[in-house]
Amino acid sequence: MEIKEGQTVLDVARDAGIYIPTLCTLDQLPNFGACRLCLVKIEGMRGFPPACSTPATDDMDVITDDEELNNLRRNVVLLLLSEHPNSCIVCDDKELCEKYRTCPMKAGQITGCQLCPNKEDCDLREIVEHLGIEKVDYEFNYKNLNLEREDPFFDRDYNLCILCGRCVRVCEEIREMSVLAFTKRGHETRIDTAFGKSHLETGCRFCGACVDVCPTGALSARGTKWHGKLDSEVKTVCGLCNINCGIVVGVKWGKVVSTVPDPTSYTNGQLCVLGRFCIAPIINHFDRLKYPLVRKDDWLIPVEWEEAIDYAVEGLKKYSPNDIGFVISSDLNNEAAFMMLELARVLGTTNIAVGTPAEGSVVQEALQGGGNALGVTHLYRMSDFTEEKLMKPDEISKLKAIYTTQHLAGIEEAEFLIIQDVFASKTSECASVVLPALSFIETEGSVLSFDGTLRSLNAAVEPYAKARPDWVITNDVLKGFGNENISTLEDVRSAFKDELKKVTLPEMQELFLDGKWLPRILKENKDPQYSYRGTDLTKKVGDLRILKEANQ
Amino acid sequence: MTEHRNILVCRGTGCVSSKSPLIMEELERQIKAAGLSNEVGVKQTGCHGFCQRGPIVVVEPEGIFYCEVKVEDVAEIVESHIKNGKVVERLLYTDPKSNEHIPHYRDIPFYKNQQRVILRNCGHIDPENIDDYISAGGYSGLKKALDKTQEGVIDEVMKSSLRGRGGAGFPAGKKWKLCRDAKGEPKYLICNADEGDPGAFMDRSILEADPHAVLEGMIIAAYAIGASKGYVYVRAEYPLAIQRLECALQQAEEHGFIGQNILETGLSFEIEIKRGAGAFVCGEETALMASIMGERGMPRPRPPFPAISGVWGKPTNINNVKTLASIPVIMSKGAEWFASIGTEGSTGTAVFALTGNIANSGLVEVPMGTELGKIIFDIGGGVPDGKALKAAQTGGPSGGCIPAEKKNIPVDYESLTSAGSIMGSGGLIVMDEETCMVDIAHYFLSFTQQESCGKCTPCRVGTKRMLEILEKIKGGEGKPGDLEKLEQLAWTVKNGSLCALGGTAPNPVLTTLRYFRDEYLQHIDNTRCPAQVCKGLIRYHINEEKCIGCGICASKCPVEAISGEKKQLHVIDEATCIKCGICFQSCPPKAKAVEKIDIEVIRAED
Numbered sequence A: 001m002e003i004k005e006g007q008t009v010l011d012v013a014r015d016a017g018i019y020i021p022t023l024c025t026l027d028q029l030p031n032f033g034a035c036r037l038c039l040v041k042i043e044g045m046r047g048f049p050p051a052c053s054t055p056a057t058d059d060m061d062v063i064t065d066d067e068e069l070n071n072l073r074r075n076v077v078l079l080l081l082s083e084h085p086n087s088c089i090v091c092d093d094k095e096l097c098e099k100y101r102t103c104p105m106k107a108g109q110i111t112g113c114q115l116c117p118n119k120e121d122c123d124l125r126e127i128v129e130h131l132g133i134e135k136v137d138y139e140f141n142y143k144n145l146n147l148e149r150e151d152p153f154f155d156r157d158y159n160l161c162i163l164c165g166r167c168v169r170v171c172e173e174i175r176e177m178s179v180l181a182f183t184k185r186g187h188e189t190r191i192d193t194a195f196g197k198s199h200l201e202t203g204c205r206f207c208g209a210c211v212d213v214c215p216t217g218a219l220s221a222r223g224t225k226w227h228g229k230l231d232s233e234v235k236t237v238c239g240l241c242n243i244n245c246g247i248v249v250g251v252k253w254g255k256v257v258s259t260v261p262d263p264t265s266y267t268n269g270q271l272c273v274l275g276r277f278c279i280a281p282i283i284n285h286f287d288r289l290k291y292p293l294v295r296k297d298d299w300l301i302p303v304e305w306e307e308a309i310d311y312a313v314e315g316l317k318k319y320s321p322n323d324i325g326f327v328i329s330s331d332l333n334n335e336a337a338f339m340m341l342e343l344a345r346v347l348g349t350t351n352i353a354v355g356t357p358a359e360g361s362v363v364q365e366a367l368q369g370g371g372n373a374l375g376v377t378h379l380y381r382m383s384d385f386t387e388e389k390l391m392k393p394d395e396i397s398k399l400k401a402i403y404t405t406q407h408l409a410g411i412e413e414a415e416f417l418i419i420q421d422v423f424a425s426k427t428s429e430c431a432s433v434v435l436p437a438l439s440f441i442e443t444e445g446s447v448l449s450f451d452g453t454l455r456s457l458n459a460a461v462e463p464y465a466k467a468r469p470d471w472v473i474t475n476d477v478l479k480g481f482g483n484e485n486i487s488t489l490e491d492v493r494s495a496f497k498d499e500l501k502k503v504t505l506p507e508m509q510e511l512f513l514d515g516k517w518l519p520r521i522l523k524e525n526k527d528p529q530y531s532y533r534g535t536d537l538t539k540k541v542g543d544l545r546i547l548k549e550a551n552q
Numbered sequence B: 001m002t003e004h005r006n007i008l009v010c011r012g013t014g015c016v017s018s019k020s021p022l023i024m025e026e027l028e029r030q031i032k033a034a035g036l037s038n039e040v041g042v043k044q045t046g047c048h049g050f051c052q053r054g055p056i057v058v059v060e061p062e063g064i065f066y067c068e069v070k071v072e073d074v075a076e077i078v079e080s081h082i083k084n085g086k087v088v089e090r091l092l093y094t095d096p097k098s099n100e101h102i103p104h105y106r107d108i109p110f111y112k113n114q115q116r117v118i119l120r121n122c123g124h125i126d127p128e129n130i131d132d133y134i135s136a137g138g139y140s141g142l143k144k145a146l147d148k149t150q151e152g153v154i155d156e157v158m159k160s161s162l163r164g165r166g167g168a169g170f171p172a173g174k175k176w177k178l179c180r181d182a183k184g185e186p187k188y189l190i191c192n193a194d195e196g197d198p199g200a201f202m203d204r205s206i207l208e209a210d211p212h213a214v215l216e217g218m219i220i221a222a223y224a225i226g227a228s229k230g231y232v233y234v235r236a237e238y239p240l241a242i243q244r245l246e247c248a249l250q251q252a253e254e255h256g257f258i259g260q261n262i263l264e265t266g267l268s269f270e271i272e273i274k275r276g277a278g279a280f281v282c283g284e285e286t287a288l289m290a291s292i293m294g295e296r297g298m299p300r301p302r303p304p305f306p307a308i309s310g311v312w313g314k315p316t317n318i319n320n321v322k323t324l325a326s327i328p329v330i331m332s333k334g335a336e337w338f339a340s341i342g343t344e345g346s347t348g349t350a351v352f353a354l355t356g357n358i359a360n361s362g363l364v365e366v367p368m369g370t371e372l373g374k375i376i377f378d379i380g381g382g383v384p385d386g387k388a389l390k391a392a393q394t395g396g397p398s399g400g401c402i403p404a405e406k407k408n409i410p411v412d413y414e415s416l417t418s419a420g421s422i423m424g425s426g427g428l429i430v431m432d433e434e435t436c437m438v439d440i441a442h443y444f445l446s447f448t449q450q451e452s453c454g455k456c457t458p459c460r461v462g463t464k465r466m467l468e469i470l471e472k473i474k475g476g477e478g479k480p481g482d483l484e485k486l487e488q489l490a491w492t493v494k495n496g497s498l499c500a501l502g503g504t505a506p507n508p509v510l511t512t513l514r515y516f517r518d519e520y521l522q523h524i525d526n527t528r529c530p531a532q533v534c535k536g537l538i539r540y541h542i543n544e545e546k547c548i549g550c551g552i553c554a555s556k557c558p559v560e561a562i563s564g565e566k567k568q569l570h571v572i573d574e575a576t577c578i579k580c581g582i583c584f585q586s587c588p589p590k591a592k593a594v595e596k597i598d599i600e601v602i603r604a605e606d
């Protein structure tokens, strides 16, 4: 067996495909040695050293599995089970239940796996099955702790906690927030915030890292915990700020039900509150724009797409180029932004505004400037625009006809207003035409992240209602002006891809040397802006509003 | 007036609490008033280890040992002894066996049978006076060490075969060498003075009575290892020890023993005192280091050992107070001398805090390998009140119970381990025949259970489950199979735990099961506590024939469970009785009417 410098016995075993049960280890964290399930036998060493923290050497003779070790492991797991709800493990109907799910899923107090939010991927249960435990010889000692639901986003049921310490360590060592701690001593040891305050009071950023590492159902994301086994998972990147963290979208019944960090992403499996908890509620919000609408007799009436596009084209044709303005949201993906610039070019106008540009350091711009700020900037530069040439929002609002891709206060008064957006807003209420667009989670496309890397967006679910991808909508408008050059996503992309690929920001590489760069920049800065295409997300996600108010 | 005299007043924690400072003031005042200040010095010392008989006053050079001295006695001491050379008989130590006065320190059995190496200066020098320490040979070991190379010092310690006195008994020289050879700068040295065993006060006494010995040991160790910074981790509940240590530190600095360029050798070493918050587990070396770094005192897996990666990730050597206090004499008297004391595997002496059902309790130092019985009977004066010895627990709450029939066992690391116990850091609790071994196991285990840091599963949950079984057995609800369950759990906790707290916590249970299994079975099979200790298995009853109707029991009962008219028979209402046993203790000896009865016996009668 080959041993690399610094590898532990556990590392070597895993590389060789040998299973050793563990509960407290975590790839990103230094070993902790608390759960005592990885105990092995090593020739020449006393007792049962833990595989997770014993450095491997070439000449080591290790036994990872024998009757005595299994007995020890079983005894340790039984101790955990003596206090961890376990009725399903000993239930006679276990098999039938697995198959037909006869128990109701949702329950106030969790007594067994069937009622546990984590049952689809419970590390403890896996180990129980591996060790073949079918009976718990102890009287069950329910800790009877209160369910903690006062804080936004996630629930805490420490009756399920096995004190592996992963949450404490991820919060302290990766997020460097130290919100969580071990408190009390002996059998009464608990995980809690310092002085038992609420998470809001302790300055928790609700990044959810603790929830993600919890091997049991003790910490669970409130909005998504009852969906059970997912139908599919899709990797993509978050489009809410220009860091564009890697996420894995959980899909069930054709809907986005969860987003969790993608451990293989350049963001090393970390997210902020937006990416972790807010995407699903935003995407599924009832206030999404569903159908194309046109204004008839002062009413916005649902119409077919052709009619809406015609209405938009005919409307625009009534104005001279100088009277027409475009608002390009910096949350648009590259393809969509490119199409808007292309339309402006074809119409012959230079009246372009870019939504909510941010100022500050590269990192601050990335966090506050929109999900594809850098991409949008490079694209307008390609079209010979500069920051100076762009219009300010108050200039644009003076124009007669406006085509906007986001909500923007002040433009409602335009004579002819086209809005192509995801959410209903003040702007859409006043518009002449409303073109429902898909969000970043439902479309293919690309973004240019703040580090100058082009990243792909993958559609996780089928289009929402009648909404269409931004680039398709704008392209249809363009076609109305007789320009039929573009018909596929590849066509759009080839127009700018090479140019955007040239963008490099070598100084960023230094930032990435630190594996914990994302938590660090999040800690040093405020959370990314709580907005998407001009819409205030705290108005869409109640828990986010609570967090914002607590931090004011 | 002949030669110069010194009156030594003990100002250890024990004697201070019995007002020795007032005695000292009074002595100073009266000596001055008598115009004897030039001939007679009044000096404070640290603990003599016999606090039970404090306050202690010793008159040197004769070595007359006065105990249980009161402020009112001062006049007589000055008048009779100091002025007229007549020893105050009534203040002398009385041997409980022969009932004779023993005037001289050296003749008192408690001291006669000890060999004091680590406690060499305790009670003899003024801990707040560095010159006193130096004139007792202090800091000569340091000078000798500095004349050697660093390797030379380590060699000497290795040759002495000194083993760590903190519990595990790891060879000190070997540990020093590991740290010296480890890569990384700076290196740290820690003196472990956390001493969390209940009833143990060896380390406290040394720090109070002879702080320079510990500092000198630390400086020598620092030199050998190449450490530039030292910590003394001492529990905050030891204010006097901290105060003496601070005082000693300042004096040592003034004398150039600590600080920059020590004794012009170019060696630099500074020491910081860290106050521990008092968790037992903080005495465990990795938890202690976490605590020094401001983290929660939780052990971590080793390797890496502190010698490779300790505080702030740097090579760190950690030793117990007694280990370090042994170093100066090893340097000054030589490794061979030290190794000639004790046994081959365990050299030097062992220090115990002797407590429990023992006539003389206190600090005891004997050569390693001394028979347990010798400590209990010759030094400790045996079990009082004519009761028989049942067992002795060594190693504090995580040690094991050694039964009376094994009283010939030599007290050294190997023998204690093979008996299922440990040397630990030096608690020695003597138990008489009225002790219930199930109760004792429960008592010790409940301490370790509460002090578990809560990190690892076997220790956090396993000890709790063990305790629950013991509680049931004590309450008469034990079931067949419980002992096997207990053994399985003990095995799991012992072998599965992360640190030695969990690793040793089952010892009291395992040893009592090994030596007193029958007593457990009596509880389970016959619902009977042979020692009549377990409350669930006894009841109190007033013997109709013996009761004299004095009413004392009724007046003392905290729950008013006893009724009866004056001069009439009294009766205990069992439904109300909480079995505190106060009636049993307070019934006048001439009546002896309150009886403890096994519940089982009652059942048989019904």
Ligand SMILES: Cc1cc2nc3c(=O)[nH]c(=O)nc-3n(C[C@H](O)[C@H](O)[C@H](O)COP(=O)(O)O)c2cc1C
Binding pocket: B163, B164, B165, B166, B167, B168, B169, B170, B172, B192, B193, B194, B195, B196, B197, B280, B281, B282, B283, B284, B285, B286, B318, B319, B320, B321, B323, B324, B425, B499, B500, B501
């Ligand atoms: C729970 C626990 C408590 C301990 N408490 C102490 C203590 O109070 N003092 C001490 O010197 N060593 C204590 N130790 C032992 C230390 O971990 C360490 O072995 C010792 O300080 C090393 O010094 P030595 O080599 O001089 O014995 C304790 C160990 C454990 C597991």
Ligand code: SF4
Binding pocket: A170, A171, A175, A177, A178, A179, A180, A199, A204, A205, A206, A207, A208, A209, A210, A211
């Ligand atoms: S959500 Fe993030 S900041 Fe809050 S406790 Fe969990 S890991 Fe720490």
Ligand code: SF4
Binding pocket: B281, B298, B299, B451, B452, B453, B454, B455, B456, B457, B459, B460, B497, B498, B499, B500, B501, B502, B503
């Ligand atoms: S054995 Fe006990 S004290 Fe030691 S790490 Fe485990 S829980 Fe903590």
Ligand code: FES
Binding pocket: A021, A022, A023, A024, A025, A032, A033, A034, A035, A036, A037, A038, A039, A050, A051, A052, A053
């Ligand atoms: S994985 Fe090694 S102790 Fe938990």
